[in-house]
Amino acid sequence: MNPIDLIIRRAYPYETEKRDKIYLALNENPFPFPEELTEEVFRRLDSGKMRIYYDSPDSELIEKILAYLGAGFLTEENVSIGNGADEIIYVMMLMFERVVFFPPTYSCYKIFARALGKNFLEVHLTKDLKIPKVKVGEGDVVFIPNPNNPTGHVFEKSEIEKILKTGAFVALDEAYHEFYGESYLDLLKEYENIAIIRTFSKAFSLAAQRIGYVISSGRFIDAFNRVRLPFNVSYVSQTFAKIALEHIDVFKERIEFIVSERERMKKALRELNYSITDSRGNFVFIFMGEEKRDRLMKQLRKKSVAIRSFREGVRITIGRREENETILRELEVFK
Secondary structure, rough: OOHHHHHHHHOOOOOOOOOOEEEOOOOOOOOOOOOHHHHHHHHOOHHHHHHHHOOOOOOOHHHHHHHHOOOOOOHHHHHOOOOOOHHHHHHHHHHEEEEEOOOOOOOOOHHHHOOOEEEEOOOOOOOOOOOOOOOOOOOOOEEEEEOOOOOOOOOOHHHHHHHHOOOOOEEOOOOHHHOOOOOOOOEEEEEHOEEEEEEEOOOOOOHHHHHHEOOOOOOHHHHHHHHHOOOOOHHHHHHHHHHHHEEEEHHHHHHHHHHHHHHHHHHHHHHHOOEEOOOOOOOEEEOHHHHHHHHHHHHHHHOEEEEEEEOEEEEEEEEOOOHHHHHHHHHHHHO
């Protein structure tokens, strides 16, 4: 078979709902990156640094990430960065023999594994959204989003530790950490076979800048840095990230709003008798059968509203108050 045909047959593109007037499909932050901070970024940029291959990671950025994490047991040797959390995930798949994940989960795990021609194992979560019994061990990298995407629920620390004790490497994807407020970062004290992945895309409104970071043992970070591309995150992106970390209070206010809207949405959906999860991300998830889900998606498209469809139901990103109200009105009518 022609190698191009083989790739097309094996890999399938990442696709999402078409952008619409109200777009609540990709868990983007409803607020733009603050204009005054954008101005600060451009005041700080040094045009002389545009011509060089800029350090990636920038040591100043690593210092600011460590300060943000507030974990005294971590040093600069425990952190690296990626071109979005997705590049970190992609590189980690290159580093291990087999990829393991538990649907419903982040769709890119399967997309990337297939594109790379990796041996992968997918085992669905139990009916009560627990990690199932699975035989894994050294050579496996197990991807677990916490809070989970798309359901938004949180896994117990004991579930994560069961996997760690097998010797498999756990990639704990904390993309939505800020909306939950808790982390299993302390597992790094006891286990070397774990890495925690974070991103600036969600809480910090920097999805377009493509910057994420990974926290793990010094040995893993050394290995990761050997495999990832050099100079993988731009000077401009790293500057945006540094400015964001210098102005945490601005983003905390926004996070608090998003969390309060999420809780308000969950309460309203329960009152409408929808079956939902206890989401701790910046989104809500409604369990829904295929026929009902497709009818809802069709109805919302007519209203220029886009949400994300999954086999198990629909995921709705928390937007601005008026956008959330529009969704709730449509769901009330649909009900």
